[in-house]
Amino acid sequence: MSRGSDAEREFLEAYEPRDYPSIAVTVDLVVLAVAQGVLHAALVRRGGHPFKGMLALPGGFVAPRESAGDAAARELAEETGLDLGGLPAHIEQLASYSDPDRDPRMRVVSVAHLVLLASDGGALPGLSAGTDAASAAWHPVHAVLESPMAFDHATILRDGLERLAGKMEYTTVAAHLLPAEFTMTQLRSVYEAVWDTQLPAGNFTRKMLPHLAATGRKTQPAVGAPAALFTAEQRHIHPPLSRRRTGPAG
């Protein structure tokens, strides 16, 4: 940036950051992937107080010279042992959580992020516990939401799931939970895993087809007809897919 006037440079040199209300800033990660047709979240079990033994989201402090997005990418590797060297994980900011009492130890504002990992539907990438955690493992999201979690992490996980479910109505973001090339059935099963429902195959294809690009290749499945492989074109789906709603909107 070349916006510095003489007066402004002078001001900045004289400026002394004083005792402004100082708050620790962290990132918490909602890391999602699909296996066996079920949406899973990468969660850690807390090894120390508070909330010892309870499930929590992976996360950690934002370093002095990094943005929240950079911190999210770094903590994803550190806290879960996931090495995304090649795989391009989709990371987007979710929301910030700032209740003064959300952490009993000290004042912490957390910038939550949503992370989508590609998976072929079979085995999930292996996890290894980070610093503060006793263990890290994948848990079925819709089941684990029934039980309590550490801090306000149940709320964050719920918000992350709702964000993903909602965005899948009008974007092709679901493709980030699949390899670069995928079949229509794979994509539909991602929708079914996240929305926790069943979708008619024929109508799903009709609606989704205009928003995908055919590669020309086909799968060689063990049984049944071969399926065409597609890649997602990042675009808006309009009108959106319809998802049966439970309650009113926020």
Add this chain to the structure above:
Amino acid sequence: MSRGSDAEREFLEAYEPRDYPSIAVTVDLVVLAVAQGVLHAALVRRGGHPFKGMLALPGGFVAPRESAGDAAARELAEETGLDLGGLPAHIEQLASYSDPDRDPRMRVVSVAHLVLLASDGGALPGLSAGTDAASAAWHPVHAVLESPMAFDHATILRDGLERLAGKMEYTTVAAHLLPAEFTMTQLRSVYEAVWDTQLPAGNFTRKMLPHLAATGRKTQPAVGAPAALFTAEQRHIHPPLSRRRTGPAG
């Protein structure tokens, strides 16, 4: 909360918040209202360095014992002089901005909020400048987005406008820019102001009517037929209204 075990209480009493990377947390406000069929934003002109004389969003520090949402409501009153004693302003969190260099003075993470003020379409509520500002005034959003703003506030304002424009497709959030009771034409003019476009009246009515509740009352306009008064009801609009898009989705 009654989750404190003996071991946990013991831990918390012994816990000493040490020198964790400490960052100042602020809120920035995108305050919007409609007047004369044009969407306006409440902006301040900076009275001191850096970015002296440039337009900026109102905002301020989050106090040690308040959440970001509470801080947003407080700063809305302090920085703009708006007293929302009676009027229920709609406040929702937008996103957080955490680039380490976004403020040249010190490390500041800002939790941006979107604020929608009700207006009858005529005069906008009066503004008065707060502490850090030389003046506070309403500016037409679509025009002011063409010129630069202080810090990353142009980005925040753009994000806020896009959030509102998008959410208006599938919710009745636009009603928060109007009094509790409003006519179909008033609501349509809010859509036209935010989307910066024209909408056919007949089709708009057909699409919106199921999501509003008729009060039975009517307006007494100076000229033309009287219009029915509605209140906003159902929150999800499905399928959504269609807005002509410019670029791909995020």
Add this chain to the structure above:
DNA sequence: ATCCTTCTTATCAATCCGACAATAATTGGG
């Protein structure tokens, strides 16, 4: 060859959409 499984395409009535026209309810002016 025939069956089974899975992917893909087709059909059909009901609904919804954009474009546009017609009707209704007022005020103001001759």
Add this chain to the structure above:
DNA sequence: CCCAATTATTGTCGGATTGATAAGAAGGAT
């Protein structure tokens, strides 16, 4: 009082989209 002007509301029409369901196509297995 009657008519033009203005604004709100309702109606119409062909085309597109939807949900439900079925038919067709492409393999492998028996």
